[in-house]
Every structure is written in structure tokens, then in C-alpha cells.
Amino acid sequence: MLFIKLFLSFIKIGFTSFGGISMIPLITDEMLSNGWMTTEEINDIVAIAEMTPGPLGLNCATYAGLKTAGFAGAVVANLGALMPAFTLCVAAAIFFEKFKKSHRMQQILSGVRPAAIGMVAGVIVSLSLSNYFADSSLDLKGVVIGAAMLPLLLKFKVSVPKVIGLSAALGLLLYGIL
Amino acid sequence: MASKGQILTLFGDFLKIGCFTFGGGWSIVAQMHSLYVEKRHTITGEELLDLASVAKSLPGVMITNVAMLYGHRAAGILGGFACVIGLAIPPMLILSAITFGYSMIESNPWVMAAMSGIRAAIVPIIISAAVNMIHGAFRFPPCYLIALLTFSLYLFWGVSCVWLVLIGVAAGLLISEFYERRGKGNAVH
Numbered sequence: 001m002l003f004i005k006l007f008l009s010f011i012k013i014g015f016t017s018f019g020g021i022s023m024i025p026l027i028t029d030e031m032l033s034n035g036w037m038t039t040e041e042i043n044d045i046v047a048i049a050e051m052t053p054g055p056l057g058l059n060c061a062t063y064a065g066l067k068t069a070g071f072a073g074a075v076v077a078n079l080g081a082l083m084p085a086f087t088l089c090v091a092a093a094i095f096f097e098k099f100k101k102s103h104r105m106q107q108i109l110s111g112v113r114p115a116a117i118g119m120v121a122g123v124i125v126s127l128s129l130s131n132y133f134a135d136s137s138l139d140l141k142g143v144v145i146g147a148a149m150l151p152l153l154l155k156f157k158v159s160v161p162k163v164i165g166l167s168a169a170l171g172l173l174l175y176g177i178l
Numbered sequence: 179m180a181s182k183g184q185i186l187t188l189f190g191d192f193l194k195i196g197c198f199t200f201g202g203g204w205s206i207v208a209q210m211h212s213l214y215v216e217k218r219h220t221i222t223g224e225e226l227l228d229l230a231s232v233a234k235s236l237p238g239v240m241i242t243n244v245a246m247l248y249g250h251r252a253a254g255i256l257g258g259f260a261c262v263i264g265l266a267i268p269p270m271l272i273l274s275a276i277t278f279g280y281s282m283i284e285s286n287p288w289v290m291a292a293m294s295g296i297r298a299a300i301v302p303i304i305i306s307a308a309v310n311m312i313h314g315a316f317r318f319p320p321c322y323l324i325a326l327l328t329f330s331l332y333l334f335w336g337v338s339c340v341w342l343v344l345i346g347v348a349a350g351l352l353i354s355e356f357y358e359r360r361g362k363g364n365a366v367h
Contacts, residue, residue, distance in 0.1 A: 014237065014238045014239070015237045016237065016339060016340050016343040017238070017343075018235075018236075018237055020240070020307065020311075025339050026340075029339045033338075043297040043300045046300050046304065047293075047296045047300060048277065048280070049273075052273050053197060053268065054266075054268070054269020054270070054272070054273065055239045055240070055241050055242070058239055058242070058266055058269055058270065059269055059273050062269070062270045062277075066277050074273075078270055082239070082266060083238070084236060084237045084243070085238055085239070085245070085262050086259070086262070088236055088237065089233070089236055090250065090255060092232055092243075093246060093247050093250035093255075096247070104351075105236075106354070107350050107351050107355065108346075108347050108350045108351060109350060110317040110318065110321065110354050111345075111347060111348070111349040111350020111354075112343060112350055113311070113315040113316075113321075114315055114316055114322065114324040114346065115324050115325065115342055115343060115345060115349070116311070116328075117311055117325045118329035118330075118342070119332050119339055119342055120311070121325070122333040123304065123332075124308065126333060127300065127304070128301050131300065139298075141294075141298070142298035143298075145295055145298035145299060146298045146301055149298075149299045149302040149303070154305075160303055163299055163303065164303075166299075167296050168293075168295050169292075170295045170298075171295015171296060172288060172291050172292050174291075175290070175291035175294045175295065176287065176288055176292070
């Protein structure tokens with residue numbers, strides 16, 4: 001039963017997401033509403049998915065599958081996330097020449113992209129609340145780390161794995177030693 | 179018809195590519211470029227870009243879509259499946275091993291401290307990814323309204339993301355049709 005639910009969840013996530021980070025709101029939705037994960041674990045997913053090879057979407061499927069139903073769960077979740085590739089994309093491959101010129105997909109994307117940005121912005125707000133205001137008080141150390149990493153990413157274009165390494169070191173220093 | 183050997187070769191290629199897919203979809207397109215365009219000449223750079231742009235406009239994970247399109251082109255449907263599955267296996271195994279290792283040490287206080295630090299960096303990481311998404315995402319002025327609408331529905335009313343994406347689909351069709359029809363008289367494309 002759990003396997004079917006996982007599979008269906010990731011089919012849903014697969015078909016309604018368009019690449020990378022736009023998957024996060026959908027995954028958050030599915031994981032929290034099914035009670036499969038805590039907000040903390042959603043953070044871990046993003047961190048671990050960004051640190052290991054593989055696309056974010058599949059890594060999220062693997063991690064969520066593992067957490068809820070072990071290795072078999074990971075396989076099932078991956079298959080779910082791959083369903084768009086196995087169906088729609090096969091159709092697009094067969095009718096490739098027609099599809100390449102199709103205008104409809106561009107029209108759809110011109111609405112889906114802003115919709116995804118809105119959802120991601122929503123995730124940013126809700127994750128900020130849970131990450132920096134744990135136990136209803138401001139986690140000052142966390143805010144310091146977050147505020148230090150933002151310009152590194154945006155302005156100095158430091159890569160994500162490096163930022164994760166750096167924030168881990170800061171975490172050891174601020175939460176572990178001090 | 180594609181031979182068994184051809185399909186196995188594709189599977190092996192993508193198994194290898196899957197081990198090194200850091201940093202999103204374009205890193206694998208770059209790997210495919212050096213293997214198939216420069217080394218084996220099985221596809222031109224332009225055709226590969228066509229595949230990538232179609233893959234990007236389909237739902238799902240972009241790079242597995244690219245893998246399906248390339249595999250299908252090279253060796254039919256079975257070739258496509260071989261590429262996608264080959265690509266998906268290495269990250270799944272690596273991540274499973276890491277997660278297993280992590281679950282054994284996660285209650286260690288030092289690991290917990292490091293993870294608290296990492297969690298604090300997730301919001302900035304998502305923000306920077308979102309900033310990269312913004313480029314070219316707002317084709318017409320009303321697109322800003324779509325973003326505002328999905329943002330509020332998501333955050334304040336907890337509307338399911340599936341509905342929000344469907345709203346995006348409908349709004350995208352309506353808005354583009356409107357602007358394209360209006361601009362037909364004086365449009366320069």
C-alpha cells in the first residue's frame with residue numbers, strides 16, 4: 001500500500017514539475033501532507049541532493065523513498081519520478097520534428113514558470129519561518145549563517161557544494177563549540 | 179532496428195554519465211556533447227541543443243528527458259529506456275549508501291551541529307536557484323500576477339501545488355493567446 005502511495009506521489013510530482021528547484025514545493029507538499037517527513041528532513045533532502053551526483057528530482061525521490069519504505073521505496077519513488085520520461089517524453093521523441101516546432105508547450109510554460117516561481121517563493125517564506133524561528137524564538141546563529149551564505153551565492157557565485165561545506169564548518173563552530 | 183550491442187553501449191554510456199551529474203541539467207548536456215558530438219560524431223551540436231530544449235519544455239526531470247530523447251534517436255524506444263535507467267541508477271545507489279551512512283551517525287553531536295549549519299544555508303541556496311529561474315520567466319506583464327497568485331494561494335491558503343501548476347498552465351495559454359493575437363498586426367518575430 002505504501003509503495004503504491006509513494007509511486008503515485010512521485011508520478012504527481014514528476015508530471016507537475018518542470019526541472020530542478022521547482023520540484024521542491026511539490027515534494028514539500030506531498031511529504032508533509034502524507035506525514036512522511038518533517039520540515040527538518042525536507043531541508044536535509046535539499047542538502048543531501050545537492051551534495052551528491054544526480055538530478056535534484058531523482059535524489060529527492062531516492063531520499064524520500066528510503067526514509068519511508070527503505071531501498072525498495074527508493075526504487076519505486078524513482079520510477080514514479082521517471083514516468084514523464086517514460087510516457088510524454090517517448091511521445092515527444094516519436095513526434096520530435098512536429099514537437100520541436102510546437103508552440104503550445106511554450107505558451108504553457110509562459111504560465112507555468114511564473115507559477116513555479118510563486119510557489120518557490122512560498123517555500124522560501126515557510127522554510128525561513130521553520131528554520132530560523134524554531135521553538136518560537138529567533139535562532140540567531142542560523143540567521144548569521146544564512147545571511148553570510150546569501151551574498152556568497154548571489155554575488156560571488158560560490159558553488160553550492162562549497163557553500164554547504166562552509167555552512168557545515170560554521171555550524172560546527174557556532175552550534176558545536178560555542 | 180537497433181542491435182542489442184548498441185542498446186548495451188548506450189546503457190553503459192549513461193551509467194557513466196550518471197556518476198558525474200553534478201550541478202543540474204546542463205552539466206550532463208555538456209558531457210553528452212563531448213562524448214557524442216566531439217568524439218563519436220553521432221549527433222551534431224545543434225541537434226543536441228534541440229533535444230535539450232524540447233526536454234526542458236516537458237514536465238519531469240530535464241536530464242532524464244534528454245536521455246530519453248537521445249536514446250530514442252540513437253536506438254529506438256528500448257534505447258531511450260536504456261539511457262534513462264542507466265542514468266538514474268548511479269545517483270540512486272550513491273545516495274542510498276550516503277543516507278545509510280548518515281543515519282548511523284546523525285545522533286552524533288558534531289554531526290548535528292554541522293547539519294544545523296547546513297540547514298541554515300538551505301534557504302539562501304533555494305533563493306539563489308529561484309533568482310536563476312527568474313531570467314526569462316515573465317514573458318508578459320500579467321505573468322507577474324500569476325506568480326503573486328500562486329505565492330499567496332500556496333502560503334496563506336495551503337492550496338495544493340498540483341492545482342497551482344494547473345492554474346499556471348491555463349493562465350499561460352490564455353495570456354499568450356491574448357498577446358499573440360493582439361500583437362499579430364505589428365509583431366516582429
